[in-house]
Amino acid sequence: MNDKDIISKQLLKRMTLGMARILLGLDITDLELIETDQQRVEERRADLVAKVQEQGCEYILHIETQNDNQAIMPWRMLRYLTDIRLAHPVFKVKQYLIYIGRARLTMAAGIEEAQLSYQYQVLDMHRINCETLFEQDTPEALVLAILSDFRDYSSREVVHRILQRLQELTGSNEAAFRDYLLMLEILSSNRDLKQILQEEESMLSQVKYSDLPSYGLGMAQGIEQGIEQGIEQGLEQGIEQGLEKGLEKGLEKGLKQGIQQGLQQGRQQGILQGEALMLQNLLQLKFGAIPDKILQRIQSADSEELLRWSAGILSADSLTEVFTEVFTEH
Numbered sequence: 452m453n454d455k456d457i458i459s460k461q462l463l464k465r466m467t468l469g470m471a472r473i474l475l476g477l478d479i480t481d482l483e484l485i486e487t488d489q490q491r492v493e494e495r496r497a498d499l500v501a502k503v504q505e506q507g508c509e510y511i512l513h514i515e516t517q518n519d520n521q522a523i524m525p526w527r528m529l530r531y532l533t534d535i536r537l538a539h540p541v542f543k544v545k546q547y548l549i550y551i552g553r554a555r556l557t558m559a560a561g562i563e564e565a566q567l568s569y570q571y572q573v574l575d576m577h578r579i580n581c582e583t584l585f586e587q588d589t590p591e592a593l594v595l596a597i598l599s600d601f602r603d604y605s606s607r608e609v610v611h612r613i614l615q616r617l618q619e620l621t622g623s624n625e626a627a628f629r630d631y632l633l634m635l636e637i638l639s640s641n642r643d644l645k646q647i648l649q650e651e652e653s654m655l656s657q658v659k660y661s662d663l664p665s666y667g668l669g670m671a672q673g674i675e676q677g678i679e680q681g682i683e684q685g686l687e688q689g690i691e692q693g694l695e696k697g698l699e700k701g702l703e704k705g706l707k708q709g710i711q712q713g714l715q716q717g718r719q720q721g722i723l724q725g726e727a728l729m730l731q732n733l734l735q736l737k738f739g740a741i742p743d744k745i746l747q748r749i750q751s752a753d754s755e756e757l758l759r760w761s762a763g764i765l766s767a768d769s770l771t772e773v774f775t776e777v778f779t780e781h
Contacts, residue, residue, distance in 0.1 A: 460484055462630055466637075467499045469591035470514055473584070474574060475547055477512070479503045485511065485539070500535060502542065510543045511535055516598075518552045518642065525562045528571050546571035551598045551642055576600065581609055590620050590627070594634045597644065606644055610651050618655065726757040733761060738770050745770060748777050 464484055471477040481504035499514040513531055517524060528546055535544050548571060550556050556577070561570035576598045584596040593613050601609045613635065621628040632652065639648045727749050734741050749757070760773055767773045 462633060463499065464501070465591070466634055467501050467512070467514065469595055470499070470549070471503070471512060473587065473592050473595055474549065477505055479505050510545055511539055513544060513546045514549060515547070516549045516551055520552060520554060520557045522558070524548070524558050525569070529562065529569055548573045549576060549598070550574065551576045585612070590617055590631050593617055594631055594638065597635055597638050597642065607647050607651065610644060610647050614651050614655050723754055723757070726754060727752065730757050730761050733764050734770070737764060742770070745774055745777060748774065
């Protein structure tokens with residue numbers, strides 16, 4: 452809550468009733484909140500003003516909570532009294548100061564001067580054992596236990612116990628549970644326990660949600676979706692990796708095939724070149740210089756032609772007889 456948040460009237464009414472009945476021991480049967488400057492709950496104080504019915508009597512109840520000793524407090528209480536009486540002159544007013552500070556209570560419970568005698572009742576929460584409120588085992592008493600004396604318990608132990616039991620008492624009534632949490636947040640800020648309360652609330656929420664059927668269903672759906680996404684991602688990665696590997700293998704295989712083909716072609720070309728060179732040497736030995744036209748034709752000839760020309764050298768008397776078709780070409 453922000454520093455100036457004002458809680459709902461219904462929630463404020465429940466808090467006032469709880470304080471009046473449980474802490475102050477008032478047998479109030481009806482309560483009506485009064486619109487005054489004090490009718491709000493803020494981070495650092497809880498000022499409550501209400502018109503109440505108790506044993507057939509109607510009066511105005513004013514409850515003020517205080518977390519430190521202030522010498523001026525009696526005068527503040529007197530100011531509240533005069534404001535209330537001026538607004539509601541026909542009603543008597545009962546005032547209570549609930550002290551929740553860490554230090555020993557030293558504030559006066561009124562004012563005594565030559566021309567002024569004024570008193571109100573003070574409740575020192577150091578005198579109320581938290582176990583007393585736990586034993587009542589009601590949500591209202593549990594909430595108010597945050598203001599009591601923790602004795603040998605740590606603050607975290609008390610907060611955890613309150614939240615756990617509130618969860619058990621409210622059951623599936625989430626709205627009621629949230630209301631009591633809001634009360635706790637308001638009251639805990641008076642004792643600097645809000646951080647601990649928020650941490651314990653967070654832990655409790657995780658446990659509470661995990662117990663819901665919808666949580667289990669959500670987990671199952673999440674797992675199923677996770678598996679589907681995992682398969683999809685796995686396929687994509689597998690295809691990608693497969694293509695990479697396939698490309699690598701393909702390149703490797705292609706390279707091997709290329710080398711083999713290259714070697715084969717190289718061998719064939721080498722043989723062809725060797726045959727051509729051998730033919731040229733034979734021609735030069737028998738007929739001398741070879742015309743360029745014949746040399747060009749030899750270089751472009753295939754293996755069959757080279758072999759035929761080589762065989763014709765033995766019986767030929769001239770180049771013309773060996774290369775008859777070459778010389779007859781136009």
